[in-house]
Amino acid sequence: MGLALNTTSLVPNHDEAELFKFIVNEGNGVKGLADSNIASLPPRYVHPPNERIDPKQVIDASLYLAKPIDLSGLEGEKKGEVIDTLCGAAEKLGFFQVVNHGVPLELLERSKKAAHSFFNLSPEKKAAFLKEKTPCRRVHYGTSFLPAKEKSLEWKDYLSMVYVSDEEAMEFWPHECRDAVLEYMKAANKMVHAILSTLLRGLGVELDESAVTQYAEARGVNMNYYPICPRPDLTVGVGRHSDLATLTILLQDDIGGLFVKVEDNGWIEIPPVEGALVINVGDTLEILSNGRYKSAEHRVIANSTKARVSVPLFASPRSQTMIGPLPGLPEKDGKTVYRKVKFGEYTANYFGATHRGKKTLDFAKITNEK
Numbered sequence: 001m002g003l004a005l006n007t008t009s010l011v012p013n014h015d016e017a018e019l020f021k022f023i024v025n026e027g028n029g030v031k032g033l034a035d036s037n038i039a040s041l042p043p044r045y046v047h048p049p050n051e052r053i054d055p056k057q058v059i060d061a062s063l064y065l066a067k068p069i070d071l072s073g074l075e076g077e078k079k080g081e082v083i084d085t086l087c088g089a090a091e092k093l094g095f096f097q098v099v100n101h102g103v104p105l106e107l108l109e110r111s112k113k114a115a116h117s118f119f120n121l122s123p124e125k126k127a128a129f130l131k132e133k134t135p136c137r138r139v140h141y142g143t144s145f146l147p148a149k150e151k152s153l154e155w156k157d158y159l160s161m162v163y164v165s166d167e168e169a170m171e172f173w174p175h176e177c178r179d180a181v182l183e184y185m186k187a188a189n190k191m192v193h194a195i196l197s198t199l200l201r202g203l204g205v206e207l208d209e210s211a212v213t214q215y216a217e218a219r220g221v222n223m224n225y226y227p228i229c230p231r232p233d234l235t236v237g238v239g240r241h242s243d244l245a246t247l248t249i250l251l252q253d254d255i256g257g258l259f260v261k262v263e264d265n266g267w268i269e270i271p272p273v274e275g276a277l278v279i280n281v282g283d284t285l286e287i288l289s290n291g292r293y294k295s296a297e298h299r300v301i302a303n304s305t306k307a308r309v310s311v312p313l314f315a316s317p318r319s320q321t322m323i324g325p326l327p328g329l330p331e332k333d334g335k336t337v338y339r340k341v342k343f344g345e346y347t348a349n350y351f352g353a354t355h356r357g358k359k360t361l362d363f364a365k366i367t368n369e370k
């Protein structure tokens with residue numbers, strides 16, 4: 001369907017329902033809107049000023065962000081230093097970047113290209129993966145986070161793929177990206193295990209290898225697409241949130257726009273570094289660590305000159321796995337910050353409400369600390 005857009009005024013008076021149908025229900029996405037050469041931002045994309053980043057809030061990243069960590073050091077004589085840096089970064093900011101991570105750089109390039117290939121498909125082809133139409137509930141395409149519940153929409157389309165088996169992925173994931181995504185996901189396994197094992201052991205409690213494995217045995221990959229935006233200053237790419245999983249491994253391109261919250265309502269940008277992967281602590285790891293490692297609040301801004309892609313890989317427990325502070329930690333810490341919850345229940349709560357910073361953690365937080 002074509003969409004008649006008023007391209008003259010700053011915030012045109014679109015018919016909101018028609019716009020929603022075009023973007024969300026018919027699967028044109030925000031890319032479909034951007035491709036119709038809008039010169040201004042529809043009101044549904046305008047976020048309140050307190051949800052946008054004021055440049056005055058942006059702080060020098062080097063005050064908080066460690067230099068990219070060379071993971072090859074985990075196997076050499078500097079092992080102790082690398083372990084301390086990883087644990088320190090997870091504790092202080094909850095975000096860090098890694099290089100020499102073992103994932104071939106050529107695969108990172110192919111994964112970013114695969115994301116462009118998928119989002120450049122015709123709206124009809126992408127719409128075949130909408131939640132209501134997809135032949136497999138573990139793969140779906142969408143826009144924003146929870147469009148039906150959100151007052152203001154995010155300037156982002158996404159494809160979400162939860163991995164269960166090669167057979168399912170080969171049959172149901174979009175052909176344009178499935179091979180690169182599967183290879184990327186598998187090539188990252190060793191790194192994911194090494195980072196998680198290091199962080200959990202850094203907590204100083206007894207832990208066997210199977211415990212490390214069970215907290216990161218499930219895999220999901222998203223591909224995010226942020227089209228060129230006429231007014232990035234008025235909207236958001238992804239709203240303030242913390243991630244659900246144990247660890248997120250984020251592949252970003254060279255455009256930038258990912259910001260992490262620090263003290264006093266300041267925000268730092270995670271700058272694109274060629275060949276590096278961004279790692280962040282998710283809610284699950286904050287819970288497992290009894291609050292020691294920080295599931296940092298982050299968000300993405302849109303861009304007025306280039307379309308951005310990112311490919312987050314989520315490592316999490318299976319839905320039936322119970323998550324709570326690791327045995328021995330509450331005793332060691334002298335307090336219990338989180339209760340035990342089934343990961344599937346935590347997931348349902350996470351996806352049940354719109355982005356609201358770190359509020360998702362309240363579901364498992366013990367309010368009167370014991």
Ligand SMILES: COc1cc(/C=C/C(=O)SCCNC(=O)CCNC(=O)[C@H](O)C(C)(C)COP(=O)(O)OP(=O)(O)OC[C@H]2O[C@@H](n3cnc4c(N)ncnc43)[C@H](O)[C@@H]2OP(=O)(O)O)ccc1O
Pocket residue numbers: 137138144145158160162163164165217218219220221238239241243244245314316318319320344347
């Ligand atoms: C979009 O904008 C975003 C997103 C985000 C943040 C994103 C994330 O952090 S995503 C993290 C990964 N994604 C998810 O977990 C998606 C949420 N999950 C679900 O909706 C469901 O878990 C499901 C994927 C739809 C599966 O549901 P269901 O089929 O009901 O699952 P189960 O009953 O648990 O399992 C059925 C069956 O399958 C087996 N199984 C399930 N998962 C796995 C797995 N990962 N690996 C292997 N096997 C699996 C399970 O064992 C069951 O088998 P049975 O034989 O027992 O039947 C942030 C910001 C944004 O803007």
Ligand SMILES: O=C(O)CCC(=O)C(=O)O
Pocket residue numbers: 222224238243250252257258298299300309310312
């Ligand atoms: O695009 C990015 O850089 C981050 C996206 C994100 O935070 C997410 O998908 O959870």
Ligand SMILES: [Fe+2]
Pocket residue numbers: 241242243298
């Ligand atoms: Fe995120």
